[in-house]
Amino acid sequence: DQQVKQNSPSLSVQEGRISILNCDYTNSMFDYFLWYKKYPAEGPTFLISISSIKDKNEDGRFTVFLNKSAKHLSLHIVPSQPGDSAVYFCAASRLSGYALNFGKGTSLLVTP
Amino acid sequence: DGGITQSPKYLFRKEGQNVTLSCEQNLNHDAMYWYRQDPGQGLRLIYYSQIVNDFQKGDIAEGYSVSREKKESFPLTVTSAQKNPTAFYLCASSIAGTGGAVSGYTFGSGTRLTVV
Numbered sequence: 689d690q691q692v693k694q695n696s697p698s699l700s701v702q703e704g705r706i707s708i709l710n711c712d713y714t715n716s717m718f719d720y721f722l723w724y725k726k727y728p729a730e731g732p733t734f735l736i737s738i739s740s741i742k743d744k745n746e747d748g749r750f751t752v753f754l755n756k757s758a759k760h761l762s763l764h765i766v767p768s769q770p771g772d773s774a775v776y777f778c779a780a781s782r783l784s785g786y787a788l789n790f791g792k793g794t795s796l797l798v799t800p
Numbered sequence: 801d802g803g804i805t806q807s808p809k810y811l812f813r814k815e816g817q818n819v820t821l822s823c824e825q826n827l828n829h830d831a832m833y834w835y836r837q838d839p840g841q842g843l844r845l846i847y848y849s850q851i852v853n854d855f856q857k858g859d860i861a862e863g864y865s866v867s868r869e870k871k872e873s874f875p876l877t878v879t880s881a882q883k884n885p886t887a888f889y890l891c892a893s894s895i896a897g898t899g900g901a902v903s904g905y906t907f908g909s910g911t912r913l914t915v916v
Contacts, residue, residue: 694842729910730909733907734906792840792842
């Protein structure tokens, strides 16, 4: 039973434009939400996280927005760069004693 | 240089054989995890361990076994009971408790297992 859903398998964006990756979740007990970036045949790398008590968190070109009432979060990348081309995973967790639940990922392609 | 090491990178197994995937970390993390990635499936949790000598089943534990005898090591055995073992296996570690949720996991570079 998928508790974290990424409904767009792929996204293509021009270099310099904004990339918006979306994620929905079903479990209202989740306390933290995270985004990971993954290249083929490598492990995912942590990008940014947000607590359920916040609605926005920024780190450089990456911003995550959380809408708890809609059980929806999004990752904005501005400006997008070709090196951002990768698979992005959304993940969610309860605070203590639980493992991360991952979505299926969205493959982002940033074209020059 | 702290990190998490998975070995081997590629592994071939004959049907009916058990095989063990290695995962070692020197990050002093208490918690360790095993995930499996299949095309179009994302990352699915196999087993996780919050502390030495203790571990819990994840969503797809059937056909797998683990041990956690040392803080640094969390090997995964893929048994002959696992019906579709061909996949990319990822090991991760984190600070235990709230730390894993707040600062995320550190992942290894993965082991690709192929059953021949």
